Amino acid sequence: MAQYSSTLDGVFQAVSDPTRRAVLGRLGAGPASIGELAAPFDMALPSFMKHIGYLERSGLIRTRKTGRVRICTLERGTFDLIESWLGEQRSIWEGRTDRLERLVTTGTVDKEIPA
Template sequence: MEHYLLDNVFQALTDPTRRAVIGRLGRGPASITELAEPFGIALPSFLKHIHVLEAAGWIRTSKAGRVRTCTLERSALAAAEGWLGQQRAIWDARTDRLEDLVTHESTDA
């Protein structure tokens, strides 16, 4: 995945409202009105969060009549998991080398 796309995926997570929306959509699709209800903010302000999430690839919206429904897009989650997995592998290798160093020094002393 291109770095700028990954940047957008993580940037979208910087706001607690957007993280809560993603968490809610993890349980299934929901209308924008349903998603906005717990936050007590004006709908135009909430829609800005929806647009950020959609632009970053976290959600997809569809319209049926007057109702706009949001659905979680698993591809953004996969991109984040992939990058985090790479970082975890790097740090696991580093801690393994540190453990080997400490273990060998203590047995050599």
């Protein structure tokens, strides 16, 4: 229901777990219910639901409930956060010092999406 703000922290954390990456892979092929998503894993449902929770809070997926079934869909746009961070990193290597200056003075390279 609520729109979760996607942060690099949250996205990278979400994606650092193999179970969650597998779920993202599956959802890349199209929406699926919790039950379908959970099936391949030898894990109790409540445990699996925690993973879904992280993915949703990170903004990488969205879910909606229809009847007694919850359907999950991929939020492809959120992956751009990762890509743009990679790009920034590489642009630093290239020696574009404009951004570097800010980095040295503020000690951060974070770029968060506006809520």
